[in-house]
Amino acid sequence: MSIRTIVIFGRRNTGKSSLINSLTGQQTAIVSDIPGTTTDPVRKRVELPGIGISNIIDTAGLDDTGALGERRVAKSLEAMDMADLALILFTNNSFTSLERELAETLKELEIPFILVYNKSDISPLDPELLVDLSAEYGYVVEYSCLQSDPEVAEEYRSELVAEIEQVLATIDDEEKPMLDGLVSVSDNILLVCPIDAGAPHGRLILPQVTAIREVLDAGAVATVLQPPALEKYLVTGLLPDLVVTDSQFFAQVAAIVPQKVPLTSFSVLLSRSKGPFxxxxxxxxxxxxxxxxxxxxxxxxxxxxxxxxxxxxxxxxxxxxxxxxxxxxxxxxxxxxxxxxxxxxxxxxxxxxxxxxxxxxxxxxxxxxxxxxxxxxxxxxxxxxxxxxxxxxxxxxxx
Ligand SMILES: Nc1nc2c(ncn2[C@@H]2O[C@H](COP(=O)(O)OP(=O)(O)OP(=O)(O)O)[C@@H](O)[C@H]2O)c(=O)[nH]1
Ligand SMILES: [Mg+2]
CATH class of the missing domain: 3.40.50.11410 (Rossmann fold)
Structure with missing residues (x-):
């Protein structure tokens, strides 16, 4: 499984940086009671029990103001592009339009999120708010980063980590193989790979290498050639079961490969394995x-x-x-x-x-x-x- 990225969002001073320290048990992030301590998104690679190595991104508070503050907020929101999971931190029983809009945006972008009510040692979560938010968003994890009793601190940690683990387990973003369903044992898959001035020195590019590997894994035969060699190859009468070409040569290749031979391109295959096809x-x-x-x-x-x-x-x-x-x-x-x-x-x-x-x-x-x-x-x-x-x-x- 790929390394997951968790991004922490919330107002200034809600304890976002403290949460990273609490989860990792190390003083990795700078914490202070001055709002606006974290200014740029900070990425930490951490090892979380039960989850393994993950990236956590600490962000600047989303309620920052002024010209510079607005730029910080924009930078924080950009971190969403990296997120497999977001944590929305809030405190003091204050879940306002800022948190709601953030939750809406995350929903639209289909980024799973967990609501974390921090500083519950100062003011416990209002039971009515808990009911409302649970009805709307599923669940709220109560947390406290400042716990002198190590056992209580461990309880908070393990509850949040268990919730993170559960949500991450539901994410299905494993890439499909490029040639999924397109190659069977003994097939002959013809890969048209131009080596032109733009090709990297001494090697093939990743989609070409991936395709060759998938053909071999399927017990099929990969035939790899450059566009000028295609015509001569087809003259042999050995028709491939599938032709995959570099997109740039699509027109030339389509003109030569008989209509009855399935033809596609590396980029079209990528649009299926990675993209919203x-x-x-x-x-x-x-x-x-x-x-x-x-x-x-x-x-x-x-x-x-x-x-x-x-x-x-x-x-x-x-x-x-x-x-x-x-x-x-x-x-x-x-x-x-x-x-x-x-x-x-x-x-x-x-x-x-x-x-x-x-x-x-x-x-x-x-x-x-x-x-x-x-x-x-x-x-x-x-x-x-x-x-x-x-x-x-x-x-x-x-x-
Ligand atoms: N009582 C209590 N204080 C906390 C808790 N978590 C954080 N704090 C305190 O809250 C203050 C702000 O903590 P930070 O972790 O710097 O908050 P932040 O959200 O990163 O703040 P910015 O970087 O300014 O956006 C610090 O004084 C922390 O010690 C908590 O659970 N309980
Ligand atoms: Mg901070």
């Missing part, structure tokens, strides 16, 4: 209805890879302008840089790269954030297939 498939249709001056947001998650960079920044924009015949504008966001929220209306579409270098959770979270702003999303592979008029063929093996 149907949403990406629906989103690509926007390309058929672009208007003059429309803006498209390009999301490039793997900045290290020169060829992705070139596809996202140069080739796809050029192809979209050529096929649509419209003057379309593009904005680019690299890596895991924040996506501007609330500016959705200005984009007709967002196009995500294959996302081979980010986790499924990170990819889905980012796309969910974009979709929440009302922007349809699709990805590089579907875009290239659509613009070449071969989308139906590329997704057919996956339907």
């Amino acid at each position: 149907q949403a990406l498939l629906d989103g690509v249709q926007v390309l058929g209805d672009l208007k003059e001056g429309d803006r498209i947001l390009m999301l490039e998650s793997c900045t290290h890879h020169a060829s992705c960079d070139d596809i996202g920044r140069v080739k796809i924009p050029a192809l979209i302008r050529k096929v649509s015949g419209k003057k379309v504008d593009f904005d680019f966001i690299s890596g895991l840089d924040p996506i501007p929220t609330g500016e959705g209306r200005k984009y007709r579409l967002a196009i995500q790269c294959g996302g081979c270098m980010v986790t499924t959770t990170q990819l889905r979270r980012r796309l969910a954030r974009v979709m929440r702003d009302g922007i349809p999303v699709t990805n590089y592979g579907m875009t290239i297939a659509y613009l070449n008029g071969i989308l139906d063929r590329a997704v057919a093996p996956l339907l």
Whole structure:
């Protein structure tokens, strides 16, 4: 199982940093009674009993004010993109619109969360509030970070950790294999892997390596070649059971591979194993209805890879302008840089790269954030297939 990330949210002074220290039994985070002690999100790698190694992200208080405070709040909220689980800390029997809005946002982004009532040693949780919140959100864990009695402290800790463990166990974000259901024993899977100027030195890229490994695991045969060798290979009459090509060569490969041979691309496969497949498939249709001056947001998650960079920044924009015949504008966001929220209306579409270098959770979270702003999303592979008029063929093996 991948390492999980837990993000702690709450107002200033609710004890977010203290909670990390209490859970880990170490003074790792700076704590003080001055509101605003934590200014930037701080990530700690911790070992939690029963859960194992996890990342915990401490954030600045969500009630911070002033120009700088607002920037801190925005930074805290960005940490949601990393969250497998969020803890909403509140104290003093005060669960207001701030906490409610936070809970709403987390629900919309499908991030599970646990309400933690801290400082219960000072003021116990009001039984009526407990009933109300339990009815609305399922459960509230009462906590106290400042316990002189080690046994009581351990009781608090183990109850919260048990709840965290339970919620994490319900998360199902394991990536499906790329070739899930597409390869059987003895199949011949042909992988078209161009080694061009953009290819990394001396190695293949991750989706290619993953596909080869999955073919071998299935007891099938992987045939790997570059586009120029394809025609010669097919002349042998040995028809593959499936062809997977680099998206950039989709048009050329589709023209050569006989219609009866299933054909798809690495990027389309990734859109199924990682992404919200149907949403990406629906989103690509926007390309058929672009208007003059429309803006498209390009999301490039793997900045290290020169060829992705070139596809996202140069080739796809050029192809979209050529096929649509419209003057379309593009904005680019690299890596895991924040996506501007609330500016959705200005984009007709967002196009995500294959996302081979980010986790499924990170990819889905980012796309969910974009979709929440009302922007349809699709990805590089579907875009290239659509613009070449071969989308139906590329997704057919996956339907
Ligand atoms: N009595 C009591 N005090 C607590 C508890 N948890 C934290 N505190 C105190 O509350 C104050 C704030 O704690 P922090 O952990 O710094 O709070 P924070 O939420 O990280 O605050 P910011 O970083 O400013 O947003 C400190 O003085 C802590 O010692 C608790 O459970 N009970
Ligand atoms: Mg703090």
